[in-house]
Amino acid sequence: MLGRSDLAISKGSDEQDIVRAATELVDNGKWHLTEGGVGLERPFKFKTFKATWAFMNDVAEECQRQKHHPEWANVYSRTEIRWTTHSPKGMSAKDTHMARFCDEAAQRHGEQYPKQAETKTEGGPVVEAGDCCGHTHTKPDGG
Ligand SMILES: C[C@H](O)[C@H](O)[C@H]1CNC2=NC(N)=NC(=O)C2=N1
Structure with missing residues (x-):
């Protein structure tokens, strides 16, 4: 259970x-609080780049409806997403x-569950290239 003092609320x-x-998303979900409790972030992994991009497209459409944009990064089949409100600074209902x-x-796009070690992120929505350029894929586009 999170308390008021864990969060910086917009x-x-x-x-x-x-x-x-936020309690529901962090305690009963997969999200982590960002530094200072100003936002929420978590990594996502999909089967292919195509599925990842389709997911990001769906999110982008909702961003347009909500007039709210993410801080995110994508490498191959992973995306790291952070939600925070810049003005007024802090966490908001958006x-x-x-x-x-x-x-x-x-879930609709067939999320793959990241390994435990990959669910904690420090310092930003940067994703290591990791498995995108290894020897496991033979097709040039990886999927
Ligand atoms: C006018 C417009 O709604 C604002 O600039 C919105 C746009 N999207 C935004 N997105 C985020 N994450 N934080 C904001 O403060 C914000 N402001």
């Missing part, structure tokens, strides 16, 4: 709603909404 937000939603949207969209 001014003008319903604080109880944010604490409740961030918790988008995190939930990502969970649902990822």
